[in-house]
Amino acid sequence: MSADEPLLELTFEAEVIHWRGPSPYFFAPLTVDAAAEVRALSRAVSYGWGVIPVEAEVGGVAFTTSLFPRDDGYLLPLKDAVRKKANVTAGDTIRVAMTLRAPRVR
Template sequence: MEFVFSGRVIEWRGPAPYYFVRVPDEESADIREVAAMATYGWGVIPVEARVGEVEFATSLFPRDGGYLLPLKAAVRKPSGLTAGDDVTVEMTVRLHGPRSG
């Protein structure tokens, strides 16, 4: 499941600041439809993403009915990204088949 979207880098302050891009509502709704096939627990969704020239693997965090894409320093620094910057994200949700148990 592939997506391309634009969003603004936001900062969530805590003991250490975290940076995210909010996944738009339409894409979040599509992800929720396949969440059971993607999540490995706690509602986080594994993804492969690209911002600028940087490709990375991470997990979406569920938040307020949508999802947040975390942007580590290794993703932000090569492009000089900071809070308030607009970015385009290419993202693939990593789906897995039903688990047998």
Template sequence: MDVVFTGLVIEWRGPSPFHFVAVPEEQAADIREVAATATYGWGVVPVEADIGGTVFTTSLFPKDGGYLLPLKKAVRTARGLLAGDDVTVRMTVRLQG
């Protein structure tokens, strides 16, 4: 399942900071429809994402009925991303087969 969306880079400050992009509701609803065939536990959904030509694998985190896409430091550094930046994400949900 392929998904494209634009969202803001957000920073969560916990014991160690994390950066995410929230998946918009329309795309999150589509992902929820296939999540049971994709998740490997805890509700996380494995994906391959592409931001500006930087491709990486990760898992979406479920949050308040939606999903957050974690942004690895290597991705943020390669794309020069900071909290508050708008990014366009091309993402493939990796369905279990």
């Protein structure tokens, strides 16, 4: 399987949360089912510390980022540029389309 072929394509809804820690940030938590599907592929796609690179789309805005493992699940980071273009903030329910691909071999 090449890096261009998706290993997994998911669509789910999530409520945007605002992480108010030392580095405030916005995230979309994956559903339990989506997290289980990602976890099943995590060893094949993680590049360390359990972080998993993904391609995602929210509100018609496509972007790349990495999922963060958290409490037996994963959080999808939402950069300010993405949130502003998609017009989403904490408390909003969003629809996420997400793709995991095989790592590129160099």
